[in-house]
Amino acid sequence: MIRELNTRFGRENIGFLWVMVEPLLFAGLVAITWRAMKGPEEHGVDIIVFVISGYIPLTLFRHAVTRCIKVFEVNSSLLYHRQITIFDFLIVRFLIEMIGAMLAFTFIATVLHFFGLFPAPKSMGFLLAGWLLYSIFTLSLCLIIAPLSEFSEVLEKVLPVATYIMIPFSGTFNMVEWLPAAARPYMLWSPFVSAMEMIRYGLFGDAVYPYYDVSVVLVVAMICSAIGLALCRRVRRRLTVE
Amino acid sequence: MIICKDVHKFYPLGHGQKHVLKGINMTVGRGERIGLLGRNGSGKSTLIKLLGGVELPTSGRVERGMTLSWPLGFTGxxxxxxxxxxxxxxxxxxxxxxxxxxxxxxxxxxxxxxxxxxxxxxxxxxxxxxxxxxxxxxxxFECYLIDEVIMVGDQDFQRKCHYQLFDKRADRSLILASHSPEIIRSYCNRAVVLHEGTGTVFDDIDRALECYDML
CATH class of the missing domain: 1.10.8 (Helicase, Ruva Protein; domain 3)
Structure with missing residues (x-):
């Protein structure tokens, strides 16, 4: 059933490719700027690869979170059919963003690899595991943000700012290794950091030394999902459908 | 069989709440054709939505023992x-x-x-x-939920609906929200009159319409 909804969205969005192109453009431009500002390498890794590998997961998070605002209200007319639950809305939107981001990543990596600018991943397992954790955590956050956005208008306004502020704590443009040893354990409290470190390690191999803690990511994601599911239940009871 | 047990529905209204349905009890058996009568804003559409599972009751239960259509209206x-x-x-x-x-x-x-x-x-x-x-x-479906406003079709369409719903599907149930006596009389064999959040069930259409006229 989710797949059916998915195809429906697919047909609605004639330019499904846009989902992929937007992160590509962003990541590409940001990478070029950084390249121009800071030179070809930083801390021994290629800066273009570094920025791209950080930026695309970040766009996944940003888009997924923005797209889930008011998702219930917007899609509520579909609730006329009892087979469709509010979770379908969330999951479908999230999957579209996830597929888009992953396609973008694969695409840019392949193209750059062709020109010798992007390394073959040293460890595919770590790369995929990092992506997976990143996605799981993002989805669990969406489960909370979507119902909250129905309760409060403020959230909608605050969220873009919040996503900017969290960039330093997301591991997008820095690695834990570069921090003073004392600060490192604190960064691992952010699930994004763990996931990013794994993605980086999968790409660069031993050129970087990753710090990550899978259990923290999973536990935080589970707690967020539990809260989110409870909030979703509340929202469903109160949802008014035109 | 569709059973409503003590169904309440509140809607937020400014800072307070509006108590739209105050404990609706009704059962719809197979083949029964129920008319929902009531003034504008008496909760007919709300009840239809709750029956169809589009919205959930604030308290109480709706049990669905047969397949129910989605509420037929313009928007949904x-x-x-x-x-x-x-x-x-x-x-x-x-x-x-x-x-x-x-x-x-x-x-x-x-x-x-x-x-x-x-x-x-x-x-x-x-x-x-x-x-x-x-x-x-x-x-x-085994039971059709219909909001009366949708019965706006022309003569030909009305005739077709009547034929499909009565001659070909005489065994199906029907729940029809309406404030038009003619439509209720021609489509239904039982009626519920909604007034100030409570529902009164009538097995006789004429009595129901009388009661509705008094409101």
Whole structure:
């Protein structure tokens, strides 16, 4: 059933490719700027690869979170059919963003690899595991943000700012290794950091030394999902459908 | 059998709450045709939505022992941006019907022709009514939930609906919200009068209409 909804969205969005192109453009431009500002390498890794590998997961998070605002209200007319639950809305939107981001990543990596600018991943397992954790955590956050956005208008306004502020704590443009040893354990409290470190390690191999803690990511994601599911239940009871 | 047990519904109203339904109890058996009577704002549409599971009651239970259509009205159940055909395909998928059969029935019953290739949001209310009825008849529900406003079709369409719902599907149940005595009389064999959040069940249509006139 989710797949059916998915195809429906697919047909609605004639330019499904846009989902992929937007992160590509962003990541590409940001990478070029950084390249121009800071030179070809930083801390021994290629800066273009570094920025791209950080930026695309970040766009996944940003888009997924923005797209889930008011998702219930917007899609509520579909609730006329009892087979469709509010979770379908969330999951479908999230999957579209996830597929888009992953396609973008694969695409840019392949193209750059062709020109010798992007390394073959040293460890595919770590790369995929990092992506997976990143996605799981993002989805669990969406489960909370979507119902909250129905309760409060403020959230909608605050969220873009919040996503900017969290960039330093997301591991997008820095690695834990570069921090003073004392600060490192604190960064691992952010699930994004763990996931990013794994993605980086999968790409660069031993050129970087990753710090990550899978259990923290999973536990935080589970707690967020539990809260989110409870909030979703509340929202469903109160949802008014035109 | 559809059973409503002490169904309450509150809507937020400014800082307070509006108590729209104050404990509705009713049962709908197989083949029963219930008319929901009530003034504007008495909660007819709300009750229909709760029965159809579109919204959930604040307290109380709705048990559905037979397959129930989605509430047939102008807005619900369609994606305005999609064409009539796309909506038909979507509905055939989620209700697990063969798309080609559904499409043939919809083309035949709705007589919308090329309009089916246009987005539903461009349809007039009569056209939406045709599409909604065509789709729900094609799914073959055991009970149909109908908001009266949709009975706006022309003579030919009214006749077709009557034929499909009564002659071909005499065993089906029907729940019809209306404030028109003629429609209730011609379609229903029991009635519920909604007034100030409570519902009174009448087994005799004429008594129900009398009561409704007194309001």
């Amino acid at each position: 159940g369609f994606q305005g941006a999609l064409t009539g055909y796309d909506n038909a395909r979507f509905i055939s998928r989620i209700y697990g019907r063969e798309y080609t059969e559904l499409r043939d029935f919809v083309e035949d019953f709705s007589e919308l022709g090329v309009q089916l290739k246009m987005p539903v949001k461009t349809y007039s209310s009569g056209m939406r009514a045709r599409l909604a009825f065509a789709l729900s008849l094609a799914i073959e």
